Amino acid sequence: MPAPVRLIVFDVNETLSDMSPLRARFEEVGTPGYLAETWFAGVLRDGLALTAAGGYASFQAVAEAGLRALLPGLDGWHGDLDHAVARILDGFGDLGVHPDIPDGMRQLHAAGLRLATLTNGSATTAERLLSRAGILDRFEAVLDVAAVRAWKPAAAAYRYATEWLSADPAETLQVAVHPWDIDGARRAGLQAAWLRRASPAYPHVMTAPTHTAQDLRELAGMLTS
Amino acid sequence: MPAPVRLIVFDVNETLSDMSPLRARFEEVGTPGYLAETWFAGVLRDGLALTAAGGYASFQAVAEAGLRALLPGLDGWHGDLDHAVARILDGFGDLGVHPDIPDGMRQLHAAGLRLATLTNGSATTAERLLSRAGILDRFEAVLDVAAVRAWKPAAAAYRYATEWLSADPAETLQVAVHPWDIDGARRAGLQAAWLRRASPAYPHVMTAPTHTAQDLRELAGMLTS
Numbered sequence: 215m216p217a218p219v220r221l222i223v224f225d226v227n228e229t230l231s232d233m234s235p236l237r238a239r240f241e242e243v244g245t246p247g248y249l250a251e252t253w254f255a256g257v258l259r260d261g262l263a264l265t266a267a268g269g270y271a272s273f274q275a276v277a278e279a280g281l282r283a284l285l286p287g288l289d290g291w292h293g294d295l296d297h298a299v300a301r302i303l304d305g306f307g308d309l310g311v312h313p314d315i316p317d318g319m320r321q322l323h324a325a326g327l328r329l330a331t332l333t334n335g336s337a338t339t340a341e342r343l344l345s346r347a348g349i350l351d352r353f354e355a356v357l358d359v360a361a362v363r364a365w366k367p368a369a370a371a372y373r374y375a376t377e378w379l380s381a382d383p384a385e386t387l388q389v390a391v392h393p394w395d396i397d398g399a400r401r402a403g404l405q406a407a408w409l410r411r412a413s414p415a416y417p418h419v420m421t422a423p424t425h426t427a428q429d430l431r432e433l434a435g436m437l438t439s
Numbered sequence: 440m441p442a443p444v445r446l447i448v449f450d451v452n453e454t455l456s457d458m459s460p461l462r463a464r465f466e467e468v469g470t471p472g473y474l475a476e477t478w479f480a481g482v483l484r485d486g487l488a489l490t491a492a493g494g495y496a497s498f499q500a501v502a503e504a505g506l507r508a509l510l511p512g513l514d515g516w517h518g519d520l521d522h523a524v525a526r527i528l529d530g531f532g533d534l535g536v537h538p539d540i541p542d543g544m545r546q547l548h549a550a551g552l553r554l555a556t557l558t559n560g561s562a563t564t565a566e567r568l569l570s571r572a573g574i575l576d577r578f579e580a581v582l583d584v585a586a587v588r589a590w591k592p593a594a595a596a597y598r599y600a601t602e603w604l605s606a607d608p609a610e611t612l613q614v615a616v617h618p619w620d621i622d623g624a625r626r627a628g629l630q631a632a633w634l635r636r637a638s639p640a641y642p643h644v645m646t647a648p649t650h651t652a653q654d655l656r657e658l659a660g661m662l663t664s
Contacts, residue, residue: 265491279645
C-alpha cells in the first residue's frame, strides 16, 4: 500500500510543453524538421553523460553546443549558424502546454495537492510557460537542477526538490512522459506517474511507474477520485 | 608535459565501426533512414540515464527497448515489430571498420603500444568486428562495461579497463569520436584523443581532448613519430 500523495513534481519539457513547434524552427533555418528529435535526444545524451561522469553544464549550454556540432555537419547545409542557433533556441520561449495540462492542473490544485516543477532546463523558461498557460499561481515552486549541478535522473536532483519543499519522498509523485525520469524518481524513493501520450509501450529496462495515465486529465481523475 | 602513452583504449561503436549501413536496415523495414541517428542517440540517452541514476541494463536490452518504443509510434508504420527489431539489431553484426582503422592500428601495434577496446556495447560483437577487419590479434583485450555495470563515461568504466590491464591511467589514451567519451576519460585521469571525422567542432561544454586528429592514421602518425 503506497503512501498517500501530497506533493506532485512535474517534469517540464515534453511533459507539460508541446515541443512539436520546434520542428518548424528547424525547417525555417533550412534543415529537415525531424532533426528536432535527433537533436533533443542528443542534448539529453550529452547532459546525462556529463552527469554520469560527475560534471555539469546547463541545458542551454548543452543545447547550443549540440546545434553547433549538428548543423554544420549536414549535407548541403550552408545557413548562418549563429542565426540558426538563436532561432531554434528562442523557440523554447514560445512553446505552449499540451491541451490536457491546464484542466488537470486546476483539478489537482483544487483537491489540495501541492504542485511543483523540476526541470533539467531553465526555471525561468518554465515559469513563462506556466504563466502563458494561466496556471503559474497553482505552483508552490518552479525548480531547475542548476542549484544541485546534476541532471535528472541522478538521485541528487529529486532529493533537492523534496528537501527544498520539505516533503517526504515516499509521499511525492514525480510526473513525466520520459521513462528515464520515472526510473530515476523510483530509484530515489519517490512515486512516479508515467503520462503515455503517444508512446506505445513502457520500456522494460526502466523501473516501472507507480501510476500510468494517458494524460494529465486522466491522472488527475485517478488521484482525486 | 603529459606522461608517455603506453596503452591505448578504443571506443568501438562509430569510433572503429562505420554505422552508416544501419540506415539501410531502417529503410528495409519501412522506416526513414534518418531514424538510425535518432534511435542511436536515444539508446545512449537511456543507457546513460540508467548509469546516472545508479542502474544498469545492457546495450542490447536498451537498444531493443528503444526500437520497441520508437517504431510503433511512427506515423503510418504498420510493419512486423519483432521482425523489424531483429533485422536492425542484427545489423550490428555486419558492420565494417572505417578505412583508416586497419592501417592505423597496425602502425600503433608495430610501434610497441598496447592496444585494447572498451565498449558500452558487447565485447563479442567488437571481437567479430576486429576479426573481420583482420586486426583482432593486435589487441591485448576486448572489454565491455558489463562487468562493472556502469556505462562510459562513468569513471568506474575507465577504471575497470586500466585496472584489468594493470595500466597507469595517466599513461593510458582513450580514443573516441564522441566528445562525451573524451570528457569522461579526462575526468577519470586518462589522456584522450578525439577523432574528428565529419564533426565540425568540439563542444565547449565537454573537457577538451589531449590529442585531436582527423582519423586514426593521423593519430598514429602523431603518436609514433
